[in-house]
Each structure stands twice: as structure tokens, then as C-alpha cells.
Amino acid sequence: MKKSLLLALLALGSTSAHALFLCTSPDGKTSYQDMPCPTQPTKAANNPVAAKTLTPQVAQDTVDRFFATFSQRDQVALVKYLSSDFRLVSQDEAGKKRVFQRGQAEVMLQSAAGALKKYKLDKRCADPTPDGDSFTIQCDMKEQWSVANRQGTSTTRNVIRVKLEGGYGVLASITELPTAKP
Numbered sequence: 001m002k003k004s005l006l007l008a009l010l011a012l013g014s015t016s017a018h019a020l021f022l023c024t025s026p027d028g029k030t031s032y033q034d035m036p037c038p039t040q041p042t043k044a045a046n047n048p049v050a051a052k053t054l055t056p057q058v059a060q061d062t063v064d065r066f067f068a069t070f071s072q073r074d075q076v077a078l079v080k081y082l083s084s085d086f087r088l089v090s091q092d093e094a095g096k097k098r099v100f101q102r103g104q105a106e107v108m109l110q111s112a113a114g115a116l117k118k119y120k121l122d123k124r125c126a127d128p129t130p131d132g133d134s135f136t137i138q139c140d141m142k143e144q145w146s147v148a149n150r151q152g153t154s155t156t157r158n159v160i161r162v163k164l165e166g167g168y169g170v171l172a173s174i175t176e177l178p179t180a181k182p
Helices: 005-012 056-071 075-081 102-115
Strands: 021-024 030-033 082-091 097-101 116-125 129-131 134-147 150-165 168-177
Touching (some): 056 075, 056 102, 056 116, 056 168, 075 082, 075 168, 082 102, 082 150, 102 116
Parallel strands (some): 082 168
Antiparallel strands (some): 082 097, 116 134, 129 134
């Protein structure tokens, strides 16, 4: 299994102590810094889905908006999608899991989104399935990315759990599973 962008950045050490952000000034110059870039107001399309009840459509829209927000490098809106008890889990072929709680995952996501020069995602998701008070969506994802002078491609299977919190669809967890070898 090739690692996702987030776990590749963790392995490179860029998220171990501080986030890394690629910022573009109004005149088009880019620089890396350890603090979030000055932000433009978040686009309305990048905000989580408001909902009174969780439906399959709300769950799917939440997942779609989360990845669109990530692709647009909107570091402020990105973390609005994480539930208060969010977990990012990576499982290898042997079944060993690495679990990152919300705080760690937030830094990883902001770092990854902020450091991106290029990002392309091809995701294919199954229909949302009810899971207690949440919905689970399984997505096969192929990421192509460029960060600083590194480029990569990864293929992962993600199980994403979506729930309602504070009147919005949010991610309760993302579990990255090994993909079958060709």
C-alpha cells in the first residue's frame, strides 16, 4: 500500500512538531511558513453542510465538500469538518493501526493542505450506509500530489464516518485501509 498524502507528510517529519504552510502573496510569490497563511474569507461552498437530520445525501455532500475544501487548500474551513472526537486511523496489511486524535489530525490536515503545490483526487465512493447515529461511506481514492520538491501518487481505501454535530454534517473518522495488490 502506498501511503496517503497525509501519512507521507508525517513520515517526512513536516507535521511532527509544526504545520508547514505554502502561502501565496497577493503578488503571486510563494513561501513556506510554520503559521497558517493569511486567509481570505472562506467560500460558502467550503462550509460544512447544515442539516437538522442526517440523511444519505447530507453524508455524501459532507464528504464531497470536505475533499473539495482540501483540494482548494482552505485550511480554516477544513478543520470545521472534524467532529470534536474525530479520529484518523491508518491500518497496514498486517492489521496494525496508527490512530491520530483530533488535535494531531488537525495539524496533519492543515499542514498537508497548506503545503500542497498541486493536488488531484479521483475518488469513487459507495452509497452511504446507516451506522447507528451516523453514516459510513467507503471510498477508493487515488491522489496525485506535489509538495515542495516531492511528488507522489497514492491509492487508498478509506472508510469515512459522518455524523451530525451542532447542526452540521461533520466527519467522525477516516480509516485508511490497505488496498489490494494488483
